Every structure is written in structure tokens, then in C-alpha cells.
Amino acid sequence: AQSVSQHNHHVILSEAASLELGCNYSYGGTVNLFWYVQYPGQHLQLLLKYFSGDPLVKGIKGFEAEFIKSKFSFNLRKPSVQWSDTAEYFCAVNAPGGNTDKLIFGTGTRLQVFP
Amino acid sequence: DTAVSQTPKYLVTQMGNDKSIKCEQNLGHDTMYWYKQDSKKFLKIMFSYNNKELIINETVPNRFSPKSPDKAHLNLHINSLELGDSAVYFCASSQVRRAEQFFGPGTRLTVL
Numbered sequence: 001a002q003s004v005s006q007h008n009h010h011v012i013l014s015e016a017a018s019l020e021l022g023c024n025y026s027y028g029g030t031v032n033l034f035w036y037v038q039y040p041g042q043h044l045q046l047l048l049k050y051f052s053g054d055p056l057v058k059g060i061k062g063f064e065a066e067f068i069k070s071k072f073s074f075n076l077r078k079p080s081v082q083w084s085d086t087a088e089y090f091c092a093v094n095a096p097g098g099n100t101d102k103l104i105f106g107t108g109t110r111l112q113v114f115p
Numbered sequence: 116d117t118a119v120s121q122t123p124k125y126l127v128t129q130m131g132n133d134k135s136i137k138c139e140q141n142l143g144h145d146t147m148y149w150y151k152q153d154s155k156k157f158l159k160i161m162f163s164y165n166n167k168e169l170i171i172n173e174t175v176p177n178r179f180s181p182k183s184p185d186k187a188h189l190n191l192h193i194n195s196l197e198l199g200d201s202a203v204y205f206c207a208s209s210q211v212r213r214a215e216q217f218f219g220p221g222t223r224l225t226v227l
Contacts, residue, residue, distance in 0.1 A: 034215070036218075038156075042220070043205065043218045043219060043220045043221050044158075044205065044207075044218040045218075046215060046217075049215055088156055090158065102160060102163065102171055103160065103216060105157070105158040105159070107155070107156075107157050108156045108157065108158075110156075
């Protein structure tokens with residue numbers, strides 16, 4: 001069965017600090033990978049996604065993620081965080097094909113950015 | 116334009132009651148989902164419908180019954196509500212095989 005691990009449960013940073021959030025998945029086949037963000041009191045929004053091609057993916061708001069197949073990882077990065085990046089971040093994986101689009105989510109990482 | 120909408124946004128009710136949450140998407144997607152987000156923010160899929168047909172049913176108590184009158188709507192009916200049902204319920208939709216899902220604003224259910 002697929003699973004997703006996010007080892008950083010709570011990250012606290014000052015503005016302008018660099019960010020890296022870890023995400024590892026367990027599935028041996030082809031996967032689609034996602035990072036979603038949930039701002040306080042809001043719904044999930046897609047930050048970026050990887051289906052195929054260049055393993056370095058750029059998303060919205062200056063976020064990027066790198067897919068490293070050999071490490072089963074899809075870590076999220078941002079060179080300089082802002083207070084407005086305070087949110088919950090979820091990594092998710094899906095195995096394409098078949099008739100379903102079932103997303104498996106990680107447990108989330110809470111990011112707090114202080115001015 | 117709201118892509119995925121849910122009503123109500125908040126729902127407070129007593130144990131034992133029956134309640135429904137409605138979801139509508141105007142994206143023309145074929146597949147819709149219900150997720151439950153618990154107090155620790157963990158998101159877990161409950162159901163998935165593709166063109167009004169149930170595709171995924173993830174070991175959810177049969178007190179929960181999804182209903183899809185058409186492919187733009189997926190409603191969730193919950194019978195005999197329990198304290199443990201308190202959570203935020205998110206509806207989502209996607210095109211089949213594309214896997215990118217669009218989420219609604221959530222319904223915060225509180226069972227007293």
C-alpha cells in the first residue's frame with residue numbers, strides 16, 4: 001500500500017529564512033506527486049505537482065520541489081519565507097492509471113513564520 | 116467563480132441526529148471525493164465517485180452515505196451522528212486519470 005511520510009511536524013522560522021520540508025513516499029511504480037497548502041481556516045490549494053519530466057518543479061509563490069526517484073523523495077523548498085507562508089503543508093502521492101485518482105496524504109507540516 | 120462549493124460551512128448538531136453536507140463543482144470533472152480532516156489535520160479519503168458511480172469506499176461506517184445525483188454533485192449524508200464524527204469534511208473533484216484535485220472550502224462539523 002502507498003504511504004507518505006512527512007517527518008517535520010512543526011517548523012518555526014523567521015522571515016527570510018530558507019525552507020525545506022521533507023516528503024518521502026513508499027510505492028515502487030510510477031507516481032504523481034503533489035504539495036498542497038492550507039492557510040489558516042481555508043481549503044487546500046495546490047502549490048505544485050510532478051507528473052513526469054524535469055524533476056525540479058516550480059510552483060506558485062516561489063515554492064519549488066525536487067523529485068529524487070532513488071530516494072523516493074519530493075522535498076519542498078523556498079529560499080526565503082514570508083510571514084504569509086504560515087500554513088499547513090501537505091505532501092500527497094497518487095499512482096496513475098486505473099479508474100481512480102486516489103490521493104494519499106502525508107500527516108502535514110505546520111509552518112510558522114515570525115516577522 | 117467558485118470551482119468547488121460546499122454547504123453548509125459550519126454545522127453544529129447533537130449526537131444521534133442525521134445531517135447532510137452538499138457539494139457542487141462547476142469544473143466539468145468526472146470524479147468527486149469526500150475527505151475527512153481530523154483535529155490533527157490528517158486528511159483521509161472517504162469516498163470517490165466517478166460519473167455518479169461509487170469507486171472508492173474507504174472503511175467508512177455505513178452511517179455515512181454519499182449520494183451523487185449527477186456528476187457535478189456529491190452529497191454526504193450522515194445518520195446517527197457521534198462525537199467522533201466531529202471534523203472538517205472536504206469535497207474535491209478531478210478529471211479521471213489527471214489526478215490533480217481541486218478542493219472545496221470545507222464543512223466544519225461539530226457534534227455535541
